[in-house]
Amino acid sequence: MLFSPKGIAFVLAGSVxxxxxxxxxxxxxxxxxxxxxxxxxxxxSSFLLFYFSLEFLVFREINKIFTVIDKVKKKDFKLPRKQIVIDTNPLKRLNEEIFAYATRKQQEIDELKKLENFRKEFLANVSHELKTPIFAAQGFIHTLIDGAIDDKSVRDKFLDKAAKSLDGLDALVKDLLTLSQMETGDIKMHYEKFDIGHLTSDIFEQLEEKAEAKRVQLKFDKKMSVPVWAYADRHRITQVMTNLIDNAIKYGREEGKVLVSFDSDKEHLIVSVKDDGPGIEPEHLKRIFERFYRIEKSRSKEQGGTGLGLAIVKHIIEAHRSKVSVTSKMGKGTTFSFKLEKGDNK
Structure with a gap:
């Protein structure tokens, strides 16, 4: 009772x-x-003055601070935040500062935990992806050393398989190196004006054999009658378009089609690559740009690839001060889109 507002006010008022x-x-x-x-x-008069001052200016605000601390301990950061107003009461300001500081620190902790989990997952994925081609090549070579090398047909077959495994390992290491260099900023974009329509036609020709194997048509959404000028890093955009079109062939339906379209606004060229495959479920859309993330692991392995293609696409487009977006409808296909600077005025 003595340390309540009434008790303190009573003692102070009696003294006055x-x-x-x-x-x-x-x-x-x-x-x-x-x-x-x-x-x-x-x-x-002293009692009333002291009581209301202590009750409304001190004790009530201290109780609010304890409430905030209790919620912080429970990691409950859903306190109603009113519009920020400069308050002359230092305890109110202290209360707000405690809440804001605790919220920031908790966000930092959550982000660090997320990064730690991502690091562990990445190391596990890298180990697995490296182990597969190494063990395969190792098995073929040891079989040859153990005597199979004397049989010419077996020797050629095993050497061919070992070479393919090592080629896959080489592609994986190159993609990892490229991704690492992009994340650290070691790779710079070299901008130039080029016809992205002509570039896409070249990619169609390069992937024609793969498309024919699945009877997939590679087409432009509209007839290309004039050049489509873009201002970007030609080599890196070639990587992006090759990866997106190759994925559209892999994961689109057989006897389907892949459509590439070019639209524009005042300042940007909008590039889209669309397939008519089974689509991507919503829970996967947020993660498909993560390194080694595979929607269907077994099917993705059969289709080949390092699992780093979309991660590299994301970093290249972000290096062009843009973002790659993806929309998908189950049973109707998936569309990847991004913006580039228009090259018409360059």
Missing amino acids: AIITTAFLSLIKDTPGSALFVAFSIAFA
């Missing part, structure tokens, strides 16, 4: 009233009734 009455008693001929009235008025 006693001091006031003692001071008045020093005046000669002051009647006792006057001293009693002075004591009562001083006590009542």
